[in-house]
Amino acid sequence: MPIPRSQQVSLESTPYYHCISRCVRRAFLCGEDPVTGSSYEHRRGWIEKRLLFLASVFSIDICAYAIMSNHLHVVLHVDPEKAQNWSARDVLEKWHRLHKGTPYTQQYVKGEALSPFALKLVEASVESFRHRLIDISWFMKELNEPIARHANAEDKCTGHFWEGRFKSQALLDEAALIACMAYVDLNPVRANMSDTPETSDFTSIKHRIGFLKRNSQPKFLSPFVGNPRQDMPNGLPFQLNDYLELVDMTGRVINSQKRGLIDVSFLPILQRLGISADNWLCIATQFGKKTENVVGRAYSVARYCESKNRKRQLKRQNALLFA
Incomplete structure (x- = not known):
């Protein structure tokens, strides 16, 4: 039985969430449908534009996103104080x-x-x-409904365009957050849609790199503000260059299909977060398969389950990769 959304989203536990929406029957949302030969590539632009617009309205920041052919990923940060x-x-x-x-x-x-x-x-x-304006369900509704209406009008049809529920995962700590962001940004590379992160169209990583060339950060994406410290400003608790290097090196390993080609364990950001190279590669390629609705280090998952009166053993696999 699906867990009620009210039990999945707990801002007291974490402000970070990974959301996934899929088209009904896994039908094509964007790209070129190999069965019919029809191209829906322009719809990816609709979604990216709508995402960035919603970030300017809601008190919800976008940390990462990837718009694929029949589904989309977005990592969100809710800011109720703002x-x-x-x-x-x-x-x-x-x-x-x-x-x-x-x-x-x-x-x-x-x-x-x-x-x-x-x-x-x-x-x-x-x-x-x-x-x-701080509700993830409302954010996803305001994202998905206009796209569905627009696509149905273009297809001259009616009915459901998206699956009834979007999937939501609570990201309890920094390790879960950066793992999920990298997993999302590398979606096109894993799917052989792109060779490198910087050529992955309609992803947050390409959007950020475009702004980095102008020595700035995107206005409507959550900014990287450096490693945790006192008087920490609002934003992602990592160095931007560290994150870009991590995603780039991980993408190279995925493309090469040779795990020994580049030793990502030398990256300082993984050492700070306590994630081994082998675990990182598993996370970066199988985050969606290896995790459920709560993700984090073992102590983060235990604390979350205790606060929510949930059985810890049911969520044990969510912590294994970060142990």
């Missing part, structure tokens, strides 16, 4: 970029006078919208 600091007008203006809201919220944003009763309704709407 949403709490938004004013009522900030919340409404953001929500109105997605939906019309109510007549009262429209009047409020325009600065029109409202009765006390109407103001109370506006306040209730603000808190409801503020909660939605």
Whole structure:
């Protein structure tokens, strides 16, 4: 039986989540369908554009993404503190970029006078919208529904485009986070769609490299802010160059199909996170197969299961690669 979404997402345990959406019957979302010969490559651009737009609206940052032919991966970071600091007008203006809201919220944003009763309704709407803007389910809904409508209109058909539920995995610590990000960024390389990470279209790694050439980081992707320290700014707790080197070397090993060609164990970032080279290569190629809905080091999984009254042994395999 599927685990309720409310039990899968716990911001007290972690703000990081890996989400996967698949097309119904594994049908082609993008690329060229070898059966019909039809090309849907342009739809990958729809999704990337929508993803980056949603990052500018929600208090949810995108850490990594990869848009494949019949599914998509996205690693998200939820920032409830930022949403709490938004004013009522900030919340409404953001929500109105997605939906019309109510007549009262429209009047409020325009600065029109409202009765006390109407103001109370506006306040209730603000808190409801503020909660939605830190909700992963709402984020995925706002991503998937417009794409489905657009694709169905293009195909002149009706019905479900995506599977009913997106898959969600809680990433409990830095080791799980960087492993999942690398797994997502290397999806096209593993699928033989690209030779290198920097040529992997519609991935966060290519998007970041494009900005790095201009000596900057993408505005709507979670920034790399360096290794953990005091007064840590919001962002990914790694050095950008370390991460790029890790993904590049891992991609070379995957392409060569010779594990001994490059010894990734020499990379400082793996040493800091305590991940062996053999475990890393298994993670980078089989993260989706080897993990369930909670991923992290053994003590992280144990702490999570204890806080949620879950049986630790049910999630033991999620911690093995990070032990």
